[in-house]
Amino acid sequence: MLRYTLDRLRASNNLLECNREVDYNYEMGAVLKHFNNKMPILFNKVKNSNIRSVGGLYGNRDILFDLIGCTKEDRNYKFMEALVSPKPYKVVNTGPVKENIITRNIDIMKILPVNRFNELDSSNFITAGVMVIRDPETKRHFTSVRRMQVNRGNIISALIGSYKLTNDFLELEREGKSLDVAIVLGYDAQFLLASQYPSGTYGVDKYEIDSALRGEPLELVKCETNDILVPAYAEIVLEGRIVAGRRELEGPFGELMGYYGKQAPQPIIEIDCITHRNNPIYETAFPCEEEHLTNGLIREMELYFYLKNQISTIKDIYVTEGGGYRFNAVVSMKQTRLGEAKTAIIASLGLNKDLKQVVIVDDDVDIYNPREIEWAITTRAQASHDVVIIPGALGSSLEPSHDLRGVTDKIGIDATKPLNTDGRFERVRIPGYETIDIRKYFPNLEV
Ligand SMILES: Cc1cc2nc3c(=O)[nH]c(=O)nc-3n(C[C@H](O)[C@H](O)[C@H](O)COP(=O)(O)O)c2cc1C
Numbered sequence: 001m002l003r004y005t006l007d008r009l010r011a012s013n014n015l016l017e018c019n020r021e022v023d024y025n026y027e028m029g030a031v032l033k034h035f036n037n038k039m040p041i042l043f044n045k046v047k048n049s050n051i052r053s054v055g056g057l058y059g060n061r062d063i064l065f066d067l068i069g070c071t072k073e074d075r076n077y078k079f080m081e082a083l084v085s086p087k088p089y090k091v092v093n094t095g096p097v098k099e100n101i102i103t104r105n106i107d108i109m110k111i112l113p114v115n116r117f118n119e120l121d122s123s124n125f126i127t128a129g130v131m132v133i134r135d136p137e138t139k140r141h142f143t144s145v146r147r148m149q150v151n152r153g154n155i156i157s158a159l160i161g162s163y164k165l166t167n168d169f170l171e172l173e174r175e176g177k178s179l180d181v182a183i184v185l186g187y188d189a190q191f192l193l194a195s196q197y198p199s200g201t202y203g204v205d206k207y208e209i210d211s212a213l214r215g216e217p218l219e220l221v222k223c224e225t226n227d228i229l230v231p232a233y234a235e236i237v238l239e240g241r242i243v244a245g246r247r248e249l250e251g252p253f254g255e256l257m258g259y260y261g262k263q264a265p266q267p268i269i270e271i272d273c274i275t276h277r278n279n280p281i282y283e284t285a286f287p288c289e290e291e292h293l294t295n296g297l298i299r300e301m302e303l304y305f306y307l308k309n310q311i312s313t314i315k316d317i318y319v320t321e322g323g324g325y326r327f328n329a330v331v332s333m334k335q336t337r338l339g340e341a342k343t344a345i346i347a348s349l350g351l352n353k354d355l356k357q358v359v360i361v362d363d364d365v366d367i368y369n370p371r372e373i374e375w376a377i378t379t380r381a382q383a384s385h386d387v388v389i390i391p392g393a394l395g396s397s398l399e400p401s402h403d404l405r406g407v408t409d410k411i412g413i414d415a416t417k418p419l420n421t422d423g424r425f426e427r428v429r430i431p432g433y434e435t436i437d438i439r440k441y442f443p444n445l446e447v
Contacts, residue, residue: 001233002186002281005057005067009040014063021045024053024113025124032056032286038063042281049113053282055128058192059290064297067189068213072316078213079301083197086208090217095232101224102274106154111274112236112282114150118254122263124150125253128285129183129238130195131158133165134228136172136179140205141229143195147287148183149250154271157250158242159261161397164200169242169267178241180226181269185283186235189294190214196298225272235280240271256289256324257399289324296325299352303329306351311340318367319355327399328357330367335416345388345412353394359413364427376415380425388412 009015016035022028022043032041037059046053058064065071070078108114114124126148133142142164149157160166169179184191194210207229211218220229223239230237250266285291296319307314313334320328331344341360348358361367361376381387388411395408402408417425439445 001188001191001231002054002235002283003233005188006040006042006054006281008067009057009063012063012066014040014060016041018043019045021047023047024049025116028053028055028113028115028284029117029286032284033288037286037288037290046113046282049282051111051113051280051282053113053284054186055284055286057283057285058189059285059293061293064189064293068193069215075297076301076304076317079193079298080305082194082209082212083202083204085212086204087211088217089205089207089211089229090219091229092219092221092232095219095221096277097230097232097234097237097275098221099278100276100280102276103224103272106271106274108150108154108156108238108271108274114282115284117287118260120252120260121254122149122249122251125287126150126156126183126185126284127287127291128283129185130187130191131165132182132184132228132230133168133179136168138203140203141207142199143184143191143206144199145192145195147253148269149253151248151268154240155248156240156269156271157248157266158269159250159253159266162199173244176244178244180223180228180241181239182223182226182228182230183238183240183269184230184234185237186277186281187231187283188214191218191231193294193297196294198298223273224275234277236274236276236282238271239273239275240269242267242269254287255398256287256292258288259400261398289321292325293321296321299326299329299355303331303348303351303355307331307333307344307347310343310347313340313363314344315363316367320370322370323357324398326354326396328359329355330359330361330373332361332363332365332367333416334363335419338419341414341416342388342412345414349388349390349393349410349412354396354398355410356395356399356408357411357413359415362416365415373415377413380417381413381415386414388414 032055037056040057043053116124131146146158190213194206219232221232225239247265251263252260255261299319300317304317315332318330344360365376366372390410397405
């Protein structure tokens with residue numbers, strides 16, 4: 001899991017090690033933010049803690065694809081394969097995560113270097129914790145990343161935007177029962193990616209998706225205080241319960257789009273037990289757009305196949321970083337029939353409430369390059385007939401532009417060129433440009 005990931009990152013020269021002492025309040029976040037969560041960093045000396053910390057692990061597309069063992073070209077097929085052909089996991093008796101078991105006098109801030117990130121954040125927040133629940137009926141495991149505010153001692157609050165998890169909890173709460181949870185820290189890319197498949201939509205056990213993604217069974221051990229299974233090779237696991245009938249104020253917190261989410265009452269989790277490896281490594285992530293890459297990759301997969309169903313010439317989808325990997329998408333396609341680009345707009349904006357802006361471009365445009373998108377809109381779109389606006393649809397409460405939170409206008413731009421052109425759209429090309437070696441002309445230039 002994490003240790004193997006760190007070995008691989010070291011081997012590929014993708015791990016920065018920080019040997020200077022760093023404060024988990026603000027300072028570590030500032031260092032992580034400098035690299036926009038795109039550079040994995042191991043902090044070997046954390047002030048007031050004997051635990052090392054790692055951050056910025058899974059925010060870089062190239063590094064992530066390498067860790068998962070996929071390419072830009074085959075990723076959507078690999079991710080879909082794991083969903084339609086989930087594979088069994090393996091339960092083992094014990095594992096390194098059981099090397100230390102703490103059940104008494106739990107004070108999270110005394111044990112873990114949980115970061116405080118932004119100036120107005122209400123407290124220190126666990127930002128890379130993967131919460132695991134076991135469906136009370138089907139016994140399937142559902143994992144998801146949730147931000148968790150440390151309230152005091154062994155009490156944390158979680159912000160849970162999932163209708164499945166919320167409903168599971170509310171149903172139990174009506175009977176006066178709490179919901180068992182485990183929070184996993186120190187995992188690998190497959191584990192994180194599996195957690196981002198929407199739970200309610202597919203209902204597939206996320207550990208089985210994980211096992212399919214990794215190409216071998218994920219090894220799991222039972223928690224000490226409940227029946228939830230957790231990875232045997234995780235660094236740290238917090239076991240607890242979302243407590244029935246209790247709410248405490250959560251937030252404000254600097255969220256992914258760079259604004260503070262408001263304070264509101266949220267359920268609390270009482271931590272009953274912490275298990276961890278010897279010399280554990282605490283995993284963190286600076287809360288920002290880049291951190292949501294894995295979430296965006298699953299959205300890209302969903303959109304790719306949804307569109308492919310109607311338009312076979314869809315080439316690629318990019319759910320963009322600037323839009324927090326959820327609000328904006330660029331679709332590239334080879335338009336062969338009139339109307340395909342407009343159909344792609346309708347379908348894209350209908351896939352998911354979060355998606356608010358989509359641009360459709362031809363397959364000669366590099367969708368990962370914002371300059372190329374701007375160029376395509378400028379030279380291939382006319383607002384009077386290429387822009388579709390849908391006022392007042394469902395939206396996400398995570399972005400503040402509409403007066404009503406959770407409502408949004410949607411926009412689609414058809415930036416594809418007309419089907420039959422008279423040479424107006426022929427892109428200029430210099431023969432030999434792609435293969436020119438500029439160092440031959442300027443031997444001292446660093447390129
Ligand atoms: C870095 C990161 C942070 C996230 N933080 C939260 C969060 O605080 N609350 C939340 O409800 N979802 C959060 N998510 C989204 C869920 O993890 C994601 O929706 C996941 O698929 C859960 O599935 P479900 O919501 O369908 O149960 C986060 C995702 C990522 C990648």
